[in-house]
Amino acid sequence: MSEAGAGKERTVPFPPGRILFATDGSQDAALAARAAVDLSSMVGCELHVAHFWQTVPTTRFEAMVRAQLRLEAQELLEAQEASLREAGAEVAGAHLRLASAVDGVLDLAEGLGTDLLIMGSRGRGPVKRLILGSVSEGVVHQTRVPVLVVRGGDDAWPPGSIVIGDDGSEAAAHAACLALGIGGLFGAGGLLVRTYPRLPEMDPEGRALDARMVDDELRREENILEERARQLRENLGVRSRIRIDVGDPAARLLGAAEERHEGERTLLAVGSRGLGALGRARLGSVSTKVLRAAKGPVLICPGPRARDPQA
Numbered sequence: 001m002s003e004a005g006a007g008k009e010r011t012v013p014f015p016p017g018r019i020l021f022a023t024d025g026s027q028d029a030a031l032a033a034r035a036a037v038d039l040s041s042m043v044g045c046e047l048h049v050a051h052f053w054q055t056v057p058t059t060r061f062e063a064m065v066r067a068q069l070r071l072e073a074q075e076l077l078e079a080q081e082a083s084l085r086e087a088g089a090e091v092a093g094a095h096l097r098l099a100s101a102v103d104g105v106l107d108l109a110e111g112l113g114t115d116l117l118i119m120g121s122r123g124r125g126p127v128k129r130l131i132l133g134s135v136s137e138g139v140v141h142q143t144r145v146p147v148l149v150v151r152g153g154d155d156a157w158p159p160g161s162i163v164i165g166d167d168g169s170e171a172a173a174h175a176a177c178l179a180l181g182i183g184g185l186f187g188a189g190g191l192l193v194r195t196y197p198r199l200p201e202m203d204p205e206g207r208a209l210d211a212r213m214v215d216d217e218l219r220r221e222e223n224i225l226e227e228r229a230r231q232l233r234e235n236l237g238v239r240s241r242i243r244i245d246v247g248d249p250a251a252r253l254l255g256a257a258e259e260r261h262e263g264e265r266t267l268l269a270v271g272s273r274g275l276g277a278l279g280r281a282r283l284g285s286v287s288t289k290v291l292r293a294a295k296g297p298v299l300i301c302p303g304p305r306a307r308d309p310q311a
Contacts, residue, residue, distance in 0.1 A: 048112055119136055162190040180240065
C-alpha cells in the first residue's frame with residue numbers, strides 16, 4: 001500500500017513515518033501491540049514503545065518503594081519490547097518515563113515527532129500500571145497527533161471494514177486517508193458517512209425551504225462526498241462507498257460500524273474538528289461519544305488546526 005500514492009504529493013498522513021505505542025501490559029495493550037507490529041512492519045515506519053509509571057508519596061521506605069516500582073516498570077517495558085521483536089517488529093526505541101499518563105504520552109509523542117499514537121483502552125490498575133482506559137480520552141482531547149485506540153477482543157484486529165465520519169473538514173480528510181490506508185493493507189473497503197443532525201428547514205434569509213430545495217442540497221452534498229471518495233481511491237487504491245444520513249451523528253456512525261459480517265470488526269474513524277456547514281454534524285463534538293461507545297478500534301485525527309495552536 002505504501003506505493004499506492006507514489007509520485008503524488010501527500011497532504012494527508014499515510015503512511016505514518018513514526019509510530020509511538022504506549023503500553024501498560026494489559027490485554028487491550030496486547031491487542032494494540034498487534035496493530036503496532038502490523039502497521040510498522042507493513043509500511044516500514046519507525047516504531048517506538050513506551051511505558052509510563054508513577055511513584056507513591058510516602059514518608060517511610062520511600063526510596064525502597066520507588067526503586068521497586070521503577071524495577072517493575074522497567075521489566076514490563078523490556079518484556080513488551082521483546083514481544084514486539086519476537087512478533088517481527090523492528091523497535092527503534094524503548095522509553096521508560098516517570099510521568100502521569102496523559103502528560104507522559106503527549107510529551108513523548110511531541111518530542112519524537114510522532115505521526116501516529118497507538119494505545120489500548122483499558123489498564124490494569126491505578127498505581128503500578130498506566131490506566132489507558134482513564135487517559136485515552138485525555139490524550140485524544142489534547143494531542144496534535146492521530147490516535148488509534150485498539151479494543152474489542154482478539155477478533156478486533158485487523159479490521160475487516162472501515163467507517164469514516166466525514167463533515168468536509170481537513171481533520172475528517174486526514175482521518176479518512178489514514179483509516180483507509182490502514183484498511184487497504186488488509187483488503188478492507190470503506191464507507192464515508194456524512195451526517196446531518198436534522199434537515200435544514202430555513203435558508204439563510206429565513207425563507208422556508210421546500211422539499212425540492214432540500215433534495216437539491218443533499219444531492220450536492222452527495223456529489224461532494226463522491227468526489228472525496230474518488231480522490232481517496234486515486235491516492236490510496238482503496239474503494240469507498242458513501243452515505244448521506246440524518247439523525248444523531250454519533251449514533252449513526254456507531255450503527256454503521258455495527259453493520260458488518262458476523263465476526264468482523266470495524267475501524268471507526270473521525271476527525272476531532274468539524275466545519276458544521278449547512279447543519280452538518282460537528283464531528284469534534286461527536287468524537288468523544290464514539291470513543292466511549294465503539295465496540296471496536298477507533299481512530300481519531302485532530303487535523304491541521306489542532307496541530308498548530310496559533311492557527
